[in-house]
Amino acid sequence: MDLEKARFNMIEQQIRPWDVLDQEILDLLAVVKREQFVPQAYAALAFVDMEIPLPAGQNMLAPRVEARLLQDLNVRKHENVLEIGAGSGYMAALLANRARHVLTVEIVPELAELARQNLAAAGVSNAEVAEGNGAEGWAVAAPYDVICVSGSVPEIPQSLLSQVKVGGRIAVIVGTAPVMEARIITRTSEAGYQSVNLFETLVKPLQGAAQPSRFQF
Numbered sequence: 639m640d641l642e643k644a645r646f647n648m649i650e651q652q653i654r655p656w657d658v659l660d661q662e663i664l665d666l667l668a669v670v671k672r673e674q675f676v677p678q679a680y681a682a683l684a685f686v687d688m689e690i691p692l693p694a695g696q697n698m699l700a701p702r703v704e705a706r707l708l709q710d711l712n713v714r715k716h717e718n719v720l721e722i723g724a725g726s727g728y729m730a731a732l733l734a735n736r737a738r739h740v741l742t743v744e745i746v747p748e749l750a751e752l753a754r755q756n757l758a759a760a761g762v763s764n765a766e767v768a769e770g771n772g773a774e775g776w777a778v779a780a781p782y783d784v785i786c787v788s789g790s791v792p793e794i795p796q797s798l799l800s801q802v803k804v805g806g807r808i809a810v811i812v813g814t815a816p817v818m819e820a821r822i823i824t825r826t827s828e829a830g831y832q833s834v835n836l837f838e839t840l841v842k843p844l845q846g847a848a849q850p851s852r853f854q855f
Contacts, residue, residue, distance in 0.1 A: 648685040675728035717783035722772040727753030743772030771846040789844030
């Protein structure tokens, strides 16, 4: 496979048409080698418009979803980022190229180790992998400038909202199948939040996320 041709086609045919027009983001997708974060068994699918299976039943998000969230988060060089759901480490690598520091949390030990190995092999020195359940946030290093949830949640926990700074942003996919919506939530004040809906999608639920309470007779 011609990797560079496949990468070019991914960017121009999948990602740019999905309103990812920030040239810095498009350039970054050409620099951070996605194929280095894809399990060997699925190497041929590294640039395909689909979620790619990972160990323990988890998935990498589709390239266009990753790119759109990255663009709309507008991460800046002085900012500290929390990612929930490290997966193979690819999204953390993209975020780390934009941020001062990335802390990515993974509940599956096998994936946490995979992400560490992939980030080290890619030369990413400002991303740290923590093992644990980050579905409610990760209070140890809070508050954060940016939070990125790499998986869907049925509803946004208040604990997560409280861990972003005023002026900070959260990227999260909210809902249950078959209807989910990607959102950017900006904290406008101590008690105020503004939410912008980006697009409808369907992605694998974040492991460890609390389910909404349902009234029972």
